[in-house]
Amino acid sequence: MKLKNFTRKTIRVVSPIGGHVALVLSGETRELPAHMEDSAIRAGLVPLEDVQSEMERMLELEAAAKEKAKAEAEADHKASLEQAMALEDAAKKAKASEAAKKAAATRAANKEKETK
Numbered sequence: 001m002k003l004k005n006f007t008r009k010t011i012r013v014v015s016p017i018g019g020h021v022a023l024v025l026s027g028e029t030r031e032l033p034a035h036m037e038d039s040a041i042r043a044g045l046v047p048l049e050d051v052q053s054e055m056e057r058m059l060e061l062e063a064a065a066k067e068k069a070k071a072e073a074e075a076d077h078k079a080s081l082e083q084a085m086a087l088e089d090a091a092k093k094a095k096a097s098e099a100a101k102k103a104a105a106t107r108a109a110n111k112e113k114e115t116k
Contacts, residue, residue: 001037003045004029013040 005011005024013022015036024030024045032040041047 001034002029002031002048003037003040004048005044006046007044011040011043011045013043013045015039 003024005026005028008026010026011024013024013032013036014020015022015033016039017035020033020036022030022032022036022040024040029048030045032045037047
């Protein structure tokens with residue numbers, strides 16, 4: 001198993017079986033035998049598997065946040081398009097209503113002229 005020393009000190013790992021000793025300098029990554037893993041972790045070394053899985057979790061969270069932001073942006077864009085369409089429809093209706101009022105006024109004026 002690969003282990004890394006994230007501390008600023010040199011860590012000394014002593015195997016309970018056989019008395020093997022390993023010194024791991026600050027920032028050093030080392031492959032240690034299976035019988036020394038528990039001692040190394042107790043001494044303060046960090047398994048790289050844990051570090052990598054944490055990085056993967058962070059990347060997944062970041063990707064989920066980006067996906068959420070993208071979905072929100074799309075929803076906002078869709079809402080703004082719908083609002084613009086609604087405003088255009090309202091403007092067309094108002095324009096048609098205004099034209100209808102003018103036409104009615106013109107017809108009424110024409111009728112008055114005909115009746116005179």
